[in-house]
Amino acid sequence: MKPLLNYSFFILLLLSFFLLLKCSFSQNKKSMQDALIRKAVIKHVDFNILTPVNVNCNQFEDYFFNNYKTIEIQNEEEIQKLLFLLSSMEHIDSTYAQSVNTRTLLELYKYDDSVEVICFGNLSIKKKDIIYKNNDDIRNFINQFFR
Numbered sequence: 369m370k371p372l373l374n375y376s377f378f379i380l381l382l383l384s385f386f387l388l389l390k391c392s393f394s395q396n397k398k399s400m401q402d403a404l405i406r407k408a409v410i411k412h413v414d415f416n417i418l419t420p421v422n423v424n425c426n427q428f429e430d431y432f433f434n435n436y437k438t439i440e441i442q443n444e445e446e447i448q449k450l451l452f453l454l455s456s457m458e459h460i461d462s463t464y465a466q467s468v469n470t471r472t473l474l475e476l477y478k479y480d481d482s483v484e485v486i487c488f489g490n491l492s493i494k495k496k497d498i499i500y501k502n503n504d505d506i507r508n509f510i511n512q513f514f515r
Contacts, residue, residue, distance in 0.1 A: 404478065406477050407440055407442045407447075407477045408446075408474060408475065409438065410441070410472060410473070410474055410475075410510060411428065411436050411472065412471065412510060412513075413435060413437075413471050413472070415471045415511075416490065422467060422469045423471075424467060424470060425468065425473065425487035427470070428473045428487070429473070437514055450509060453505055453506050453509055454495070457493060457495070457503075458501045459499075460500060460501045466499070467492075468487045468489040468492045468494040469489040469490070469491075470488065470494075471488060471490060472489075472510055473485065473487060474487075474488065488502060488507075488510065
């Protein structure tokens with residue numbers, strides 16, 4: 369009788385393991401999908417426009433009102449290019465720039481319905497309250513949609 373009990377216990381343990389593995393995989397798949405970007409919206413004015421005051425991220429739409437252009441990107445290849453460029457940004461210290469004189473607003477819409485906003489100036493980028501150095505690759509990527 370004991371071998372049958374051990375065998376049943378082993379089968380029950382194995383089934384529990386696979387059930388736990390399936391639940392974990394389903395949850396990870398949902399989490400990964402939630403983090404994915406379904407579309408990007410770029411609101412942009414020329415990077416070289418001069419303004420009498422710095423325009424911070426929150427003021428961009430009000431300051432430039434109807435003078436900015438908007439494009440929506442849903443093409444996965446373009447979104448992946450954008451994400452690659454964003455992942456390669458160089459962090460800069462606060463002596464270089466403490467704020468961003470915003471000329472472009474990027475809104476990343478995720479599958480979990482959250483929106484991440486990134487602000488671009490000619491020299492710097494602000495993402496999640498961290499300042500990065502802007503570069504030609506990112507500027508060229510954005511400018512290609514507004515020529």
